[in-house]
Amino acid sequence: MKRRVISLLCATLLSTAVFADSPSVGQVFDSQFQLVEREIVGLVEAMPASKFDFTPSSADIKGSDFQGVRSFAQQAKHLATNIYDFSAAVLGEKPPVEINDGEGPRSVQTKEQVVAYLKGSFAYGHKALLSLTEKNQMEHAAGRGTRLGDAVFLMWHSLDHYGQMVEYARMNGVVPPASQPGSR
Numbered sequence: 001m002k003r004r005v006i007s008l009l010c011a012t013l014l015s016t017a018v019f020a021d022s023p024s025v026g027q028v029f030d031s032q033f034q035l036v037e038r039e040i041v042g043l044v045e046a047m048p049a050s051k052f053d054f055t056p057s058s059a060d061i062k063g064s065d066f067q068g069v070r071s072f073a074q075q076a077k078h079l080a081t082n083i084y085d086f087s088a089a090v091l092g093e094k095p096p097v098e099i100n101d102g103e104g105p106r107s108v109q110t111k112e113q114v115v116a117y118l119k120g121s122f123a124y125g126h127k128a129l130l131s132l133t134e135k136n137q138m139e140h141a142a143g144r145g146t147r148l149g150d151a152v153f154l155m156w157h158s159l160d161h162y163g164q165m166v167e168y169a170r171m172n173g174v175v176p177p178a179s180q181p182g183s184r
Contacts (some may be wrong), residue, residue: 026132037122042177049111072168077104079161080121086154087128
């Protein structure tokens with residue numbers, strides 16, 4: 001999955017170099033991030049509040065050990081926190097939220113709070129991605145890799161957790177909006 005995302009992003013970036021009237025690097029990344037946002041926010045909104053604390057158990061899948069895994073809500077918060085964190089790195093700023101070892105603010109607890117926190121992270125992510133240019137994409141970002149590298153991480157890390165959250169949703173009888181007929 002990671003290789004597909006990275007290959008797609010690289011191919012898209014190479015195509016922008018060929019055409020002079022192509023969108024900017026930031027616009028290319030942001031258009032992909034809009035798709036990621038639609039799927040993730042749609043899934044989080046579709047999960048019933050009563051299932052937000054769901055974690056799989058060994059009873060759900062025989063022979064499995066799910067000790068210490070994140071709940072659905074914790075997955076969403078972690079994902080949003082990392083979007084804030086890596087977006088801040090792309091922008092060269094301090095994250096605007098409490099990172100708390102990647103788990104986000106302790107005060108974000110209810111479904112409504114998690115959804116709002118997630119939407120805020122995507123808004124900040126769009127700002128970060130749209131700041132990418134041909135000139136700054138290879139600059140070092142806040143002591144990590146490059147701004148471009150952090151943008152790529154932002155994308156694949158989000159999709160990694162989306163996949164886990166889809167499994168949790170399906171285990172609870174929720175069909176992800178992106179998988180429903182007529183969703184594309």
